[in-house]
Amino acid sequence: MRIIKSIIDRWQRTNLMLRILTGIVVGSALALTVPGISVVSMLGDLFVGALKAIAPVLVAVLVASSVANARAGLGNRFRTIITLYILTTLLAAVLAVVGSFFYPVHIALADVTGAEGSAPGALGDVFRNIISEVMSNPVTAISKANYLSILFWAVVIGLALKAVASPQTIGSLRQWADAVSKVVKWIIQCAPFGILGLVYTTVSQSGLEIFTTYGKLLLLLVGCMLLVSFVLNPLIVFFILRRNPYPLLWECLKESAVNAFFTRSSAANIPVNMNLCKRMGVDEDFYSVSIPLGSTINMNGAAVTITVMTLATCHTLGITPSLGSALLLSIIATFGACGASGVAGGSLLLIPMACSLFGISNDVAMQVVGVGFIIGVVQDSVETALNSSSDAFFTIATDMRDRLKSGKKVK
Numbered sequence: 232m233r234i235i236k237s238i239i240d241r242w243q244r245t246n247l248m249l250r251i252l253t254g255i256v257v258g259s260a261l262a263l264t265v266p267g268i269s270v271v272s273m274l275g276d277l278f279v280g281a282l283k284a285i286a287p288v289l290v291a292v293l294v295a296s297s298v299a300n301a302r303a304g305l306g307n308r309f310r311t312i313i314t315l316y317i318l319t320t321l322l323a324a325v326l327a328v329v330g331s332f333f334y335p336v337h338i339a340l341a342d343v344t345g346a347e348g349s350a351p352g353a354l355g356d357v358f359r360n361i362i363s364e365v366m367s368n369p370v371t372a373i374s375k376a377n378y379l380s381i382l383f384w385a386v387v388i389g390l391a392l393k394a395v396a397s398p399q400t401i402g403s404l405r406q407w408a409d410a411v412s413k414v415v416k417w418i419i420q421c422a423p424f425g426i427l428g429l430v431y432t433t434v435s436q437s438g439l440e441i442f443t444t445y446g447k448l449l450l451l452l453v454g455c456m457l458l459v460s461f462v463l464n465p466l467i468v469f470f471i472l473r474r475n476p477y478p479l480l481w482e483c484l485k486e487s488a489v490n491a492f493f494t495r496s497s498a499a500n501i502p503v504n505m506n507l508c509k510r511m512g513v514d515e516d517f518y519s520v521s522i523p524l525g526s527t528i529n530m531n532g533a534a535v536t537i538t539v540m541t542l543a544t545c546h547t548l549g550i551t552p553s554l555g556s557a558l559l560l561s562i563i564a565t566f567g568a569c570g571a572s573g574v575a576g577g578s579l580l581l582i583p584m585a586c587s588l589f590g591i592s593n594d595v596a597m598q599v600v601g602v603g604f605i606i607g608v609v610q611d612s613v614e615t616a617l618n619s620s621s622d623a624f625f626t627i628a629t630d631m632r633d634r635l636k637s638g639k640k641v642k
Contacts (some may be wrong), residue, residue: 250422251607253423254423254427254430255426255430255605257427258428258429258431259430261427262431262435267435268431272431272432272435273428274425274431275428275429275431276428278421278422278424278425278426278429279597279601281421281425282597283597285411285415286583286600287373287381288373288411289412290381290385290584291373291381291384292385292407292408293412295388295404295408296389296408298385299389299392299393300401300405307633308521308633309517309521311471311629312524312525312625312626313524315529315625316524317528317565319463319467319531320528320530320531320533320565320568321534322463322467323455323531323534324538324561324562324564324565325558325561326455326459326535327455327538327542328538328558328560330455331451331542331543331546335542335546336451336539337546337547338543339433365380365382365383366383369384369388372384375593392404426604426605429601429605430605445606448539448540448543448602448606449606449609449610451539452539452540452606453609456531456617459535460484460617460620464476464621464625465480471629472631479627480624483627484620486507487500487616487619487623488620489616490503491503492612492615492616497526500615501526504522504623504626505518505522507627508626508627508630511630513630514630517626517629517630522622522626525621525626526618526619529618529625531621532615532618533568533578533581534561536578536579536582536603537564537568537585538560540579540585540599540602540603541560541582541599542560544582544586544589544599550590550591556589559588563584563585564581564585567581567585578614579600579603579607579611580600582600583597583600586599
């Protein structure tokens, strides 16, 4: 038992990116040398199946817990920072929509007949579909992975608990959320084997040229995230400060983004951001709440990932989204990203919810999640770097704005 425990501990201590890269290399090599081994392909099926099973529960518990634990009456600075977090996440999703229309990307999927319908032709049709979906039985919604209904009922239940439940009950809900997140972490620990099986199956069927498609997808994802980081976010900070935002952006990228890129965890980067805020003279009462809050709801990169991956799936299936439905996707991606799990690859589990807007089946959507894990070695690192560094960027900028209004000196 000690030997097994030692092997497991050593496996968990090894960098996840390195393990996934190893899985990609081994899967490709096996596919080119000994294709057609069903046991290897089964590893990918088991991994995707585990994600399909836990994702609806994860969304339900995390969103309900976040709503129930949300603070109230936080003052002007907190209203500003919350507005910045949500606004920039929405604008990042809109930017991803624009990028996806100008640079459409296709994904290799095993079952392109998995769309249960076509994109609604008008915005009114979209709203009618949404209303009919959200009013499903919540238990049935979880069992059938109806993410629109799950999101709706999770918010309603979270608000109800916030109104009537005791602090102990709400704390218990947070423990359930932590427990489900722990299960997801266990599944993610198996990602290298799942990726090995997925890459093996894909390369066996399509050859190494499949990575050309993934390369285009990755280029679109990273390109949108870089535009958000270097153009969109600085423009917003310039608007609220009326001064050059790039020196501050450089500090945040240098101290926060680099660390977040390698840890791939916004939560793990909270101490780094708080130390940066302290060094920049930010009020501790403010940043001690703003930074942890940002690690939950400031999800620019996650919104980009959800939007780009969903529209790439639509392009692959021959679905042409209308402008109205694409903009509605931006809103759904925003709220979905705010409830994204704090584990590596957490935003990928929200893709099925966004895909359901266009009638795309859960089976096809989970294939897209699998593709996301294949490119996640780069995608998730850049996404986390954007998410976490912008927590510090907006927190410091908001505090600067408050000090400037008060006539205080700012560095």
